[in-house]
Amino acid sequence: MILALYFFSLLLAIGLEATIFSVPLTLVSIIALCVMQRKEWVYIVAVAAGLLLDSLTFRPLGVNALFFLIAVGLIFLYQKKFETHHMLFGVLFSLVASGIYLVLFTNEPFVASMCSVAGLSSLIFGLPFFFQSFPKKTPANFIL
């Protein structure tokens, strides 16, 4: 059920980003999916979402997919070094990744988009944090 909600949100984010908003909604959704699920299939979802977004934004096919893949790869790379399940990591990573994304793929409006990302990511990562629904690191699944 939750996964279906994630995928619906992702498709909605792609549709909105391609037609109305210049805010990197898809990127934030993928980061959220990655932080919350932490499974290998997130890579495939990131690539698929990137290809869809490329097609809809008339960008060269594969560039968004490559960016999303690298972003997800970085999260998985640093999951042993940082508390990737923490709210602040999600918000900060979303802000940094969105900043780079906006510089690379769009011309403007940088400040308005970054403010939107800050608000959106705080909401996405903050709400589950406060409701304590994030998967917690326990000694059983903690990777040394």
Place this chain on the structure above:
Amino acid sequence: MKEKQYFLPVFVLCLVFVFFIVFLGRFGVLGFFTNSVQNVFFPFGQLLHSQTVISSSTVESLQKENASLRTQLVDMHALQADNAALRDQFETSVPLTNTLLPVQVVGMGNAIPNISFPENIIIHAGKKEGVQSGNVVIVKNEVVGTIASVSDHYAVVQLVSSRQSSFPAITSASQAIGVAKGNGNGDIILDNVLLSQDLKVQDTVVTKGNQDIQGKGFPPDLLVGKIVSVDKNPSSLFQKARIVPLIPFDQLTMVFVVRN
């Protein structure tokens, strides 16, 4: 027991796949995929876009009236110039109605509604409808932009207010010639105007015409906007003016493509 994870192999596989897609995409092999995705998603996008367009009837009617009055003003200035008969003929024939293609707007690029202005719009017509890269897009006799990229059934229109846009323009009253450059956020700058030429606030700016032998480029006498401020410095080589378009690009729902 801890489940074994395969982050690195999956990442490498996906990376290889993406590079393969990028490689194929460069040769246009995956055009069918792009077209299919656009055909599925853009009808929903059109629905979303139409919901965001604010329809304030009073403001809309005043804007229409204002645009209509400015059109009449341009006509009047043109009639006052020499060779009135020839001008009259051009005014009634540019652009030719049989070259116009009415097209629905399905999306906006690089914009947040009511916060920032779009740099481009996406329209529901492409190669299959005879739209080519470089075609001019208008509404009535007001210029909207040019086709920047085109797929089978969709195209991206680069607005005249986008930072990449640049074309020759002329003021209707004083006939001052300059280069209209997009300034982003809905603004246009009329630059490279000689200091000796007269720029006035509220003067209307029209395209000078820069069509090539294949008919690509802006036809002359299309409305660009009105001058809202003039920046004239005696020590500079040129003066410039800020132009505001007469039509709200972010509220367009239908435009016309001028086919060659």
